[in-house]
Amino acid sequence: MASSKGLRAAGLIIFRRVPQIQYLLLQTSYGHHHWTPPKGHVDPGESDLQTALRETQEEAGISTEHINIMENFKKVLEYNVRGKPKTVIYWLAELKNSDTPVVLSDEHQKYEWLGLEEACRYSGYxxxxxxxxxxDSFLNSPNT
Known part of the structure; x- marks a missing residue:
């Protein structure tokens, strides 16, 4: 649940195999137009994973039936936004059908499917x- 200590958000790092692994990044239509996986603020009463799924549906038009969540991979990022602590939790999710269309909300102006190095360059942070x-290491390990 959202804590009163700071901002909390959750999202999904979505990937597809075509056959190489590509990651979905969305470019915001506000601020510095940074690139990020779909994510958003946790609403009261929502679990982190529910938030990640809802935000992915809202921001990219990708619903739970289009993806497989890899619940044994979870990444927690902690940083400050305008002087307030923020926690963002990401799960990894595979797109079942690589042709599933991405439908952006007005929060984003563009999306790209990118290999690891390009995705890292785009993300900037x-x-x-x-x-x-x-x-990527998780996906390329022998037991995945």
Whole structure:
């Protein structure tokens, strides 16, 4: 549940195999137009995973029937936004059908499917790059 200590958000690092692994990043239509996986603020009474699923549906038009969540991969990022602590939790999710269309909300102006290095370049933030690299290592480990 959302804590009173700071902001809390959740999202999904969505990937597809075509056959190489590609990650979905959305470009915001506000601020610095940064690139990020679908994510958003946890609403009262919502679990972190419920938030991640809802936000992915709202921001990218991808619903639970389009993805497989890898619940044994979870990445928690903690940083400050305008002087307030923020926690963002990401799960890894595979797109079942690589042709599933991405339908953006007005919060985003563009999306890209990117290989790891490109995704890291687009994301810009060190902690997000680390999350993508960890996801990639997880996906390329022999037991995944």
């Amino acid at each position: 060190e902690d997000m790059q680390e999350a993508l690299r960890d996801a």
